[in-house]
Amino acid sequence: MTNNKTILVVGGTGMLGKPVAQQLKVDGFNVRLLARNPEKAQKLLGDGFEIIKGDVDDPAALRSALTGVDGVHISLKGGPTEADFDHMDHIATRDIAQAAKELGVGRVTILSAYAVSEEKADTPESRSKLKGEAALKSSGVPYTIFRASWFMETLPMFVQGKSISLIGNQIHPLHWIAAEDYARMVSKSYQTDETLNKELYIFGPEAFTMGEAMKIYAEYAGVKVAPISIQMLAVLGALTFNTEWKGMAVLMKHYENWGEDGSPDEANHLLGAPATTLKEWCNKRYSQPVNS
Template identity: 35%
Template sequence: MKILIIGASGMIAQECIKELSKAGNELRLFSRGIKAENYPNHEVAPGDVLKKSDLERAINGCDAIHNTINTPDEALAVQNIVAIAKLKNIQRISYVSGATVSKENSWFTMVGNKYKAEQLLKLNGIPYMIFRPTWFMESLDMMIQNGKANVMGKQPLKLHWISSKDFAKQLSKAYAIEASINREFYSYGPEKLTLKEALEQYIKVKHPSINKVANAPFGLLKIIAFITRNKELKNIIPMFEYFEKTKEVGISDDTNNLLGTPSITLSDWLTQ
């Protein structure tokens, strides 16, 4: 298939590009800041997913669309994608959602946008594949700021951390079989760790100069954000408050049986 990768310059998309290409698919890579010199073996189409003219040019001539963006305007972006896809004879759309996305959790804005995007895909008539991965191992680096490792809140819940490589293998397998059409897949890694446990393993290998992982209470963080007028900190606190209380929704047995079982542990990933 010729697959358009929307959000192709993102962290998680890189392994997906490798696996889909290895499986024989032709790829067109779409993102705002993407540069052709970084992807010499693929067609590159710079553009904004919220601009219908950019999106129409990118979709033209493709058979399928893989949407891996993460933005506050996600539902609007999917709405644009679906509208144009209907006119362009797209055969399949895949979408990266999240492990806690459900109607019950849609009160939280980020999750509500993803839930709305899922519903748009289910009702548009084009064959779809919805992936609900848990936290990616690659996201651990975002917890390192100014030479320190920080966890917001207590974060007691254990998560099935998954590598983008294992996820990409499942995605590629899904594109290769008809049984994956109009399905939802929970993509979970082989072991469960709290955010602090995962970050402690991460700094031991990647940042040995950092001695410990600090836990900052939300009350203190809110005061700091207010005093320093740090909008980024203020905006990210609600997300960690949400994940402190919200478990992964589904189970991954059906996904593993159909698309293969993820095998890369955090220790494996760190040594690789």
């Protein structure tokens, strides 16, 4: 498949942006990236991508990257401080959306999270994402917001040594999604106008609590699930001046409070339902369980 559409991916070298850039290319789009280090970006993604040097803090580079594209996908990660979250999830989204509108870009798609609403804006991240979504909607550029559940790719990030940390009392069932399924859905959204000006919930095919998902992952990765309280993580973060740990304590308290409440039906109907199960994803990474 080939077409003449060019899509800019902002954050295309990240864990969740890279699969989107790759899927768009597979589906025949011309894919452009905005990257601080073009050489590093090319090494990471390979040939066939147009790379503009710069970042979201460089207005000239941003406008250059947005010029002549048909769409832009935003996959940015903020944190761990409130200022950092606001900078990436709100201000950068606002600036991209405004420039996209001025330059006549056809649509903006963005990765958000399922627990983003006025009611649930109880952390720096959720507040910043909410403001970013509002800025995108008010910009006047056509948009699609992907409110995704937890990604399977985040599970290795909880591993420390021979254990995987289960932080807090995570009781809510979550529909874990593989990044490759999400990337396919983002690419498909650029092939139809039915997804314009919509907030789509992206949920995987199975629901597990975080503890259940970690137990499955641990069997393949050869680690043990190690519970830790949110309070203990916060104390350790404070004692060691570790902003990542302190931020993680806040984040996991947020997800203690809020489970999924959106419906994936519209997204599944328009874009095809995610199919990769957690065990299938683990099998691709590890071939077979280490623990049994």
